[in-house]
Amino acid sequence: MKKNIVILGTQWGDEGKGKIVDYISSDASYVVRYQGGHNAGHTLVVNEKKIILHLIPSGLLHQNTIGIIANGVVVSPAELIKEIKMLEKNNIFINKRVFISDASPLILQYHIEMDIAREKKLGINALGTTGRGIGPAYEDKIARRALRIGDLKNEKNLSTRLEKIVHYYNHQLVNFYQHKPIDYKIILRDLLPTIDVIHDMIQDTTNILHKAIKDKKKIVFEGAQGSFLDIDHGTYPYVTSSNSTVGGVITGTGVGPKDLDYILGITKAYSTRVGYGPFPTEVFDDKDRHFSNKGHEFGSTTGRKRRTGWLDAVSLCRAVKINSLSSLCITKLDVLDGLDEIKICVAYKNIDTLEIISFPDINEWEKIVPIYKSYPGWTKKTLGAKKMEDLPYEAHHYINSIEEITQTPVDIISTGPERSDIILIKDVFEC
Numbered sequence: 001m002k003k004n005i006v007i008l009g010t011q012w013g014d015e016g017k018g019k020i021v022d023y024i025s026s027d028a029s030y031v032v033r034y035q036g037g038h039n040a041g042h043t044l045v046v047n048e049k050k051i052i053l054h055l056i057p058s059g060l061l062h063q064n065t066i067g068i069i070a071n072g073v074v075v076s077p078a079e080l081i082k083e084i085k086m087l088e089k090n091n092i093f094i095n096k097r098v099f100i101s102d103a104s105p106l107i108l109q110y111h112i113e114m115d116i117a118r119e120k121k122l123g124i125n126a127l128g129t130t131g132r133g134i135g136p137a138y139e140d141k142i143a144r145r146a147l148r149i150g151d152l153k154n155e156k157n158l159s160t161r162l163e164k165i166v167h168y169y170n171h172q173l174v175n176f177y178q179h180k181p182i183d184y185k186i187i188l189r190d191l192l193p194t195i196d197v198i199h200d201m202i203q204d205t206t207n208i209l210h211k212a213i214k215d216k217k218k219i220v221f222e223g224a225q226g227s228f229l230d231i232d233h234g235t236y237p238y239v240t241s242s243n244s245t246v247g248g249v250i251t252g253t254g255v256g257p258k259d260l261d262y263i264l265g266i267t268k269a270y271s272t273r274v275g276y277g278p279f280p281t282e283v284f285d286d287k288d289r290h291f292s293n294k295g296h297e298f299g300s301t302t303g304r305k306r307r308t309g310w311l312d313a314v315s316l317c318r319a320v321k322i323n324s325l326s327s328l329c330i331t332k333l334d335v336l337d338g339l340d341e342i343k344i345c346v347a348y349k350n351i352d353t354l355e356i357i358s359f360p361d362i363n364e365w366e367k368i369v370p371i372y373k374s375y376p377g378w379t380k381k382t383l384g385a386k387k388m389e390d391l392p393y394e395a396h397h398y399i400n401s402i403e404e405i406t407q408t409p410v411d412i413i414s415t416g417p418e419r420s421d422i423i424l425i426k427d428v429f430e431c
């Protein structure tokens with residue numbers, strides 16, 4: 001029996017991770033966020049009620065799960081409290097059910113101002129960040145100047161350190177970015193009341209997880225973003241600032257690789273990307289309208305329209321390898337309902353040399369064109385299907401083809417936004 005399951009995105013984020021984490025967590029004791037921050041937007045739909053989570057792990061709708069925000073996550077205390085309040089308004093109480101690592105770096109106002117100022121200065125070369133201060137917060141971590149959650153416990157030191165950091169940021173904000181300066185006293189004023197709320201959640205989460213593993217508890221590790229937004233393996237520089245691939249679990253929690261039993265890659269039946277950067281299978285016009293309207297492809301965090309495209313099996317095969325995927329979960333199959341033809345990109349070709357490229361380097365992305373294989377579409381509705389037998393022949397063929405191309409089994413298919421719109425081919429804890 002599997003105990004510890006990683007669920008992560010294999011594309012450019014928004015694959016439907018939240019829905020699958022929520023579904024699988026009904027059986028778990030712990031659900032763990034290990035990287036990213038409130039740039040994530042994970043949507044859960046239960047009995048037609050929609051909840052979007054940014055920082056709180058997506059398994060917390062189940063009363064018996066404990067949420068961990070581990071050391072790899074960058075945490076905005078203000079956003080965390082906003083989310084806790086939102087959940088309480090929805091009668092979901094997480095008191096004593098969420099623990100935050102003392103080593104998680106903080107996101108404070110100066111990170112957000114810096115993120116916004118940088119994007120503005122980049123102009124047409126902007127990355128299209130979520131503007132949540134993610135990049136600057138991870139920079140502080142790597143530069144060893146970050147204030148961390150544990151520092152909130154020492155208020156006297158906090159003020160002195162905050163003053164120094166704000167001084168450092170103001171120098172850049174004012175002189176280089178011609179941005180307004182920040183007053184550290186205002187940041188401190190807003191931060192102090194948040195400490196009371198989160199004080200008791202601050203823990204050595206690595207230790208909690210080691211104990212859970214020893215006690216043979218089931219743990220779900222919830223990825224944010226997707227494999228090609230990974231800082232090392234993504235389409236750099238159009239990436240986020242953390243490791244959204246499987247390595248992020250190890251460094252982001254302190255749980256070693258031998259304790260990860262099963263790694264599930266979430267893949268939309270087509271592709272989307274929000275923000276700028278390479279997207280070889282991008283479509284426009286009527287196909288984009290189809291994906292966009294039927295799939296409601298608007299960002300869960302920023303509301304931006306997502307770019308859409310066909311499934312890219314070249315990058316998916318790469319995601320299988322860089323994450324050591326055990327299996328795939330195909331989401332949003334229902335969005336393909338009604339298409340005459342469905343395409344999968346099976347190779348990339350360099351338009352200058354006409355060579356087939358296995359995976360482009362940084363400078364090659366602009367020169368590649370996708371080579372497609374075409375599949376017949378279906379007219380029968382798959383929305384809400386709960387058994388393989390409910391799917392039309394062509395949908396079986398499409399799923400089988402993805403398995404064949406990626407040499408990876410598809411263990412779960414999602415057929416609608418609702419928690420119950422799902423085909424469980426294998427029970428991931430049992431297989």
Ligand code: GDP
Binds near residue numbers: 300416417
């Ligand atoms: P995440 O960031 O990976 O958790 O994904 P998001 O929540 O940002 O985006 C996925 C969107 O697709 C959300 O609006 C979900 O409610 C929705 N969704 C998830 N699975 C399915 C599915 O199988 N079919 C349809 N139609 N919508 C889905």
Ligand code: IMO
Binds near residue numbers: 009131133
């Ligand atoms: P979930 O977890 C989709 C994208 C941004 C931008 C780039 C860098 O919901 O899948 P950042 O603010 O992280 O510095 O932005 O990454 N991005 C996401 N795209 N889903 C996400 O999260 C994303 N988080 C960041 O749009 O292109």
Ligand code: MG
Binds near residue numbers: 300
């Ligand atoms: Mg999302």
